[in-house]
Amino acid sequence: MSRFDGPDAPYWEALEDGRLMLPRCSACQTWIWPAAHRCGACHADDVQWVEMPLEATVFTWTRTWHRFGLTEDFELPFTTVLAEIAHCGIRLLGNLEDPDRVDPEIGQRLTGTIGSTRTPDGELPVINWSRV
Amino acid sequence: MTHPLYGSTAIAGVGLRQHKRGHSPLPERSLLVEAVIDACEDAGFDPADVDGFVSYGDDKNEPVRLMPELGTKELRWSASVWGGGGGGIAGAFGVAAGAILSGQAKAVVIFRALVEGASGRMSAAVMAHHLNDHLLATGMTSPAQLCALRANRLFHHHGVDPAIVEDLVRASYHHGSRNPEAVSYGKEFDIDALRQSRMIAEPFRLFDCSRENDGAGALLMVSADLAETLAKPPVYMLGCAQGAQAGWGDLLENDDEALFATAGMRSIARRLYEETRLTPADIDVVQLYENFDAQGVMSLIDHGFCTYENAAEVIRFDNLIADGGALPVNTSGGNLAQGFIHGIGLPIEAVRQLRGESSNPVPGARTCLLAGGPGAPTVSSAIFANEVL
Numbered sequence: 301m302s303r304f305d306g307p308d309a310p311y312w313e314a315l316e317d318g319r320l321m322l323p324r325c326s327a328c329q330t331w332i333w334p335a336a337h338r339c340g341a342c343h344a345d346d347v348q349w350v351e352m353p354l355e356a357t358v359f360t361w362t363r364t365w366h367r368f369g370l371t372e373d374f375e376l377p378f379t380t381v382l383a384e385i386a387h388c389g390i391r392l393l394g395n396l397e398d399p400d401r402v403d404p405e406i407g408q409r410l411t412g413t414i415g416s417t418r419t420p421d422g423e424l425p426v427i428n429w430s431r432v
Numbered sequence: 433m434t435h436p437l438y439g440s441t442a443i444a445g446v447g448l449r450q451h452k453r454g455h456s457p458l459p460e461r462s463l464l465v466e467a468v469i470d471a472c473e474d475a476g477f478d479p480a481d482v483d484g485f486v487s488y489g490d491d492k493n494e495p496v497r498l499m500p501e502l503g504t505k506e507l508r509w510s511a512s513v514w515g516g517g518g519g520g521i522a523g524a525f526g527v528a529a530g531a532i533l534s535g536q537a538k539a540v541v542i543f544r545a546l547v548e549g550a551s552g553r554m555s556a557a558v559m560a561h562h563l564n565d566h567l568l569a570t571g572m573t574s575p576a577q578l579c580a581l582r583a584n585r586l587f588h589h590h591g592v593d594p595a596i597v598e599d600l601v602r603a604s605y606h607h608g609s610r611n612p613e614a615v616s617y618g619k620e621f622d623i624d625a626l627r628q629s630r631m632i633a634e635p636f637r638l639f640d641c642s643r644e645n646d647g648a649g650a651l652l653m654v655s656a657d658l659a660e661t662l663a664k665p666p667v668y669m670l671g672c673a674q675g676a677q678a679g680w681g682d683l684l685e686n687d688d689e690a691l692f693a694t695a696g697m698r699s700i701a702r703r704l705y706e707e708t709r710l711t712p713a714d715i716d717v718v719q720l721y722e723n724f725d726a727q728g729v730m731s732l733i734d735h736g737f738c739t740y741e742n743a744a745e746v747i748r749f750d751n752l753i754a755d756g757g758a759l760p761v762n763t764s765g766g767n768l769a770q771g772f773i774h775g776i777g778l779p780i781e782a783v784r785q786l787r788g789e790s791s792n793p794v795p796g797a798r799t800c801l802l803a804g805g806p807g808a809p810t811v812s813s814a815i816f817a818n819e820v821l
């Protein structure tokens with residue numbers, strides 16, 4: 301299954317287009333992630349995709365030093381954040397600019413740009429975060 | 433009313449074959465067949481009469497393929513608990529008991545086999561189960577990295593002292609050093625080996641991570657009545673719970689905030705204690721699945737042995753060892769120091785411990801908690817005992 305076949309296809313299409321779009325239930329306004337075609341809170345099936353600014357806070361993080369398979373495009377070590385997107389609470393994994401290897405702090409504010417990762421199956425869009 | 437699972441089934445035999453990764457003398461299925469035969473011999477039960485099989489963690493050995501070598505007369509039940517990791521290990525016993533108690537099978541083997549040549553690296557297989565483009569795009573391609581995210585939240589948000597894991601690791605190696613079957617047998621463990629081992633994914637160093645072995649393990653489960661007629665004293669299952677609570681699961685790291693830095697096992701533990709009418713204070717020894725040491729800490733917290741606040745008072749070396757500890761954990765060495773065949777060594781040690789056969793006997797132990805793979809989307813735990821309390 302490609303990423304354009306799943307319920308989060310609009311997320312990937314938007315990200316390739318340089319925008320962050322996230323899904324919300326039109327009926328009860330609950331943010332839905334992982335993406336789904338129906339709201340589990342109120343069972344409405346009207347999901348609306350909303351463009352969000354690339355603003356977030358650090359929910360947690362790790363810095364990878366071991367060369368795991370399929371990380372060949374990353375220079376070791378690399379730092380990953382689980383970023384809580386502002387105004388909606390959805391958490392997304394992203395890369396953190398960390399040239400001086402300064403440990404991130406939970407709650408620290410982030411601003412993002414959209415880049416890409418080379419994988420064996422082609423390029424994948426990804427959010428690159430930096431600390432405000 | 434007593435819960436239907438309470439003391440109604442028992443483990444009658446166990447078999448374990450463990451080798452260094454890449455060094456199994458037999459192919460994977462052959463090794464598994466040997467482990468099943470060992471378990472049957474242990475019980476004094478004819479392997480041909482085993483009529484059910486249950487596994488977990490995407491084991492590749494469909495039970496029907498074992499029939500010719502075991503001489504199986506008729507296969508009546510085969511099932512697997514969902515999930516790519518070790519989350520389903522304890523749940524497998526509940527599935528087996530379900531078959532036995534409903535009359536669908538009489539003698540069920542719970543098993544897991546893993547030989548690198550046949551199944552590849554286990555960590556890679558677990559990851560293949562979970563991999564998606566969100567993970568690929570960020571280079572988060574291993575269980576270690578995903579568990580590291582939770583560990584950092586445990587330490588940096590919930591304030592648990594990161595040094596706490598050292599006591600769990602030391603206790604594991606202490607037990608392993610006295611277990612002739614353990615990879616760490618006869619070895620003195622120096623905590624500096626952990627502190628100086630290479631960094632994998634912060635906060636995890638190499639020795640914070642379980643490392644894989646080739647091997648196979650099998651446990652024969654039958655009704656309590658049948659077990660009482662077999663060769664070894666029965667080890668009864670008192671309860672088993674599997675599943676996930678709302679807000680936990682396969683959620684792209686979007687678990688409820690209050691559950692994020694847990695093993696995902698709070699609802700499992702709650703149900704297990706309710707259904708057995710036991711409490712953490714009734715548990716004499718714990719076989720704790722620790723894929724990573726911090727996840728083991730979270731599992732102990734979820735199972736009610738301590739809290740974020742007092743974890744450092746409870747998770748202490750002296751308290752975790754068989755010789756005098758109030759909470760003896762992983763008395764064979766566990767996944768860290770005995771060896772890691774996707775956790776199947778843990779229930780086998782639970783049985784040995786309750787029979788008095790452990791290399792690290794806990795004097796007077798009557799009950800043993802098997803805490804399954806922490807942090808997996810589907811998780812499970814079970815309680816065993818050498819008498820029906």
Ligand SMILES: [Zn+2]
Nearest residue numbers: 325328339342
């Ligand atoms: Zn809704």
